[in-house]
């Protein structure tokens with residue numbers, strides 16, 4: 001199992017947090033996703049054989065938010 005932290009821009013309320021959590025958990029290979037407003041980020045545990053950071057980032061962006069891996 002791998003861990004990824006994505007910094008997320010555009011979340012303003014718990015509804016946004018729920019949306020991001022939902023799209024991440026709906027992605028094949030994601031075991032768990034913890035999304036917080038403060039700091040605005042998502043911590044994702046995933047199976048690297050089924051998905052990857054680029055797909056997870058794309059899932060968040062498809063939901064209308066900006067995601068980036070912290071430098």
Ligand SMILES: [Cu+2]
Nearest residue numbers: 012013015016
């Ligand atoms: Cu919101």
